[in-house]
Amino acid sequence: MLSTHLKIATRNLRRNFTFSVINIAGLALGIGIFLLIAEYVSFEWGFNRFASNYKNIYRASFFNGKEEKGDYYLPPGYAAALKEKLPAIEAYTRIGENLGGGVAVVHQQKADAGQAYREGNVSFVDGNFLQFFGWKLKEGNGVLNAAQTAAISASTAKKYFGLNPAVGKIIEIKNQFGSTLYTITGVYEDVPAQSDIKADVLLSFKTLENPAFRNGNDWADPVKLESGYTYNFFQIRPGTDQAAFAKLATQVTRQILPDAKGLKVELQPLKDIHLAPSFNYHFQTYGSLIYVVSFLAIAILITVIAWLNYINLSTVQALSRAKESGVRKVLGATRSQIIIQFLTETVVLTVISLLISVAFVTLVQPYFNTFLEKPLSLKLLFDNWICAGVCLVVIAGCLFSGIYVATILSAFSPLKTIRGVANLKLGGVSIRKVLVVFQFTASVILIITTITLYRQLRYMQTQDLGLSLKQKVVITGPSVINSSGIDQSVAFENRVKQLPFVGKIAASNNVPGQGYNFSAQGITKLAPAAGDEKKSYSMLIVDNQYFDTYDIKFKEGRAFTPAMLIHGWPKTRKVILNESAAKQLGFANAEQALGQKINWGKEFEVVGVIKDYHHLSLHQFIQPMIFLPAVADGYFTIKMSAADMQQHINQIKKIYEELFPGEPFTFSFLDEVFDKQYRTEQKMGSIFMSAAGIAVFIAAMGLFGLAAFTAKQKVKEIGIRKVLGANVLHIVQLISADFIKLVLVSIVIASPIAWFAMNKWLQQFAYRTGMSWWIFVAGGSLAVTIATLTVMVQSLRAASANPVKSLRNE
């Protein structure tokens, strides 16, 4: 029986070729998208689970009960003190993440000048780090218990030493802790993509215990209990009650730390560090649950649209299958036998679609991965429960739609089909309409979402920022700071300024679009109001050219003088405020702030107030900012003419390498730096645009099939009307009107849903556009246009047919 079913199924697919192609294409596309997104979900879900004992590892954090977010940067001496008191702790490891970033100088021979590499991902860790997190060793033992030991990743080793062994070699690391030599004890395999803890170079914490290797940064002393800067991970004995342990840890911590009153210790499982297990998860996470969930929602939406397509197209085909169904009944088939036969067809079609979708996924995988910047593959689907989920969705979709279609197709009474197909009426008309409405509602929501996303993005990118990003090149300053470095920086600025193509040059210790230098509290007017000392200010260290170079306008006062720079802000005690800072300090306006003294431990004089500008993206409100004078050398911003950019940069590079020997020259364009902040929105925009495109495409395919069917069904009516004098337009109207009505209904349903969702989404932006009526009109018109064009093709064909032919057939 089964082989007969299969045979008939394949014959039918071939016979109704157009329908089969539309059906399979829609389904394959839907399933393909679903698979791709399932890969992504699986990838995000599987983070930090490669260590064999990951279930027992927790990250400790301090909550003071007031702030939502806890403090994850704990004092370096804390972990050891806690372990001593709590035997349930089997092991701990600390990470000073990216603390050692700077320049690595690699000497192949003892005497050579060495090759310098700028390295950002350089972390200080404890000796047991590699073993603790289950990072695989490739070479050496990777133990970092001794001072001045380091471990590097396999690709870093390859970069430094090529194919030569790296263990035992010595590298020089220049960073905020001065210049220190490290012996490599191990090379580890590159960190798995599904790890939130990443590092190219690991340095031993032990090193920092020696003041000689701290370069005056005594806050970093790894036995101290004062400044918190380390992530602390604890491995707890299996079977320990987590809540009770956290409670105990809280008590002990209040004894260990002097100012820990009211503080609560909380433990976050390692596996939950990436993806929050729920929406109201109060720990910090690196992944985004909301993205994963919205992606999943999109995937399911598209899959559902594809299945609905299948249901619609297959049921309308029923008329041509009615006779077969009826004859089979007369020949003795029971209804269930007929249902199984049609169900077999659905299964065959699903299997074909599934195969094509796998091919499709393989084909687009590289583009998808480049776009998401994630190493996804079909293999990920078999990693965890996702596999079962995917199977469930595909099987459920197949069975549900298959059974529905089969039920409709097998419902005809044999007598009616034998009397003649022309008299048949197909049931489920309203259901088909509902399905079309659902498909287009989903499509219209996606279209409106896409428009809103891009509108917000454009808004953020085109707002007047209050500063100019154009034609600015940012050059990273030297990594080692010492007294002679200041002279070198001044010399660099002076020589670059001489170049004919350079307009202006400024030095600052951070740049717009990237961040501030630090934030500070306890800054007040001389006569502060209550609570003023708790207000926070974003501090930025700049030179006197910063404001001019960036076209930042002064409201009152002037920029710093060269003399203020030379002495630096701790000595000259001068500051410049932005308007927001002046206001937060309690000055009525900029004019009143000028020349006033403010209290920040010592008294500082306000020498200028600038107009507010957007230092960071429009996600955030403008922060109260305080500018501090210094001969900065973190970043040099050069305003230059746009012509011959590459050649001009090369000239600057020459000067840089001459004045800062051994320092790698790196540069970026400021507008790109600033734009990077909108990457998320750009990606979201692309994703929603693709999703909308695909949804509309699949829905339109379905509509195409339905219209083809309607045209076929009404062929006699059309013939009669034409004989009676109807023109092409009348006929097109006859076929299209019903469908267009459905699309209009969809728009009416979709608009409030989209409005609600997008309004909510926009809330997260400090500066945002509103939802305008034209977005809905545009989204709706787009859907109507596509639907009309789709239906038009079919109705035109029907309308131009020769009526004599269609009538003779009757």
Added chain:
Amino acid sequence: MLTLKNISKYYQVGGSKNFVLNNIDLDVEEGEFVSIMGPSGSGKSTLLNIIGMLDQPSEGYHYFMGEGVHLLKEKQRTALYKQYIGFVFQAYHLIDELTVYENIETPLIYQNIKGGERKALVADILDRFNIVGKKDLFPSQLSGGQQQLVGIARALISKPRLILADEPTGNLNSKQGEEIMELFRKLNQEDNVTIIQVTHNEKNAEYGSRIINLLDGKIESIKNI
């Protein structure tokens, strides 16, 4: 073999009943060859469908092989006609997607007959009808007469005791029609298969042993030959 008593079929139109069949009494014995004649709309096909249990009468009693059909549930009715009745249609109603062989085989599949036995039965009937060479062709590749031949072969495959034929020659030319009627006669006489046919054609009707004339849902006359 079958008995119809006071069989009526009507549709309610407004307040009045619109009779298609009106108080029909009919007995058919095993081995008979009955032709039903009458003008369009006289109720011939409805009568045939009721006999074949594809349609139910509005009133009356219907006995088939000693069972009261009017008392049976649909499942039981299906089982009954599946076992005893074969249908032949004017428009052949072959399944377009299936080959000649598969069309003939289909009723056997629904009777859960094993593959080997099916093969033997189909081969036998193909041979008997002289259409072995056509077994792999699709209906669209056959002439009307050949299609009807396949239709009859399909009706006979499950060895029915009664064949119901609704204008079996209606779509055929006279020569093809004659061949089909000869075949029916042979089946009736040699294999003792009971046949009830509906026809317009006076000449074809005379192949039967009895001709029943219907007019406006009533039996107008019965003629024994």
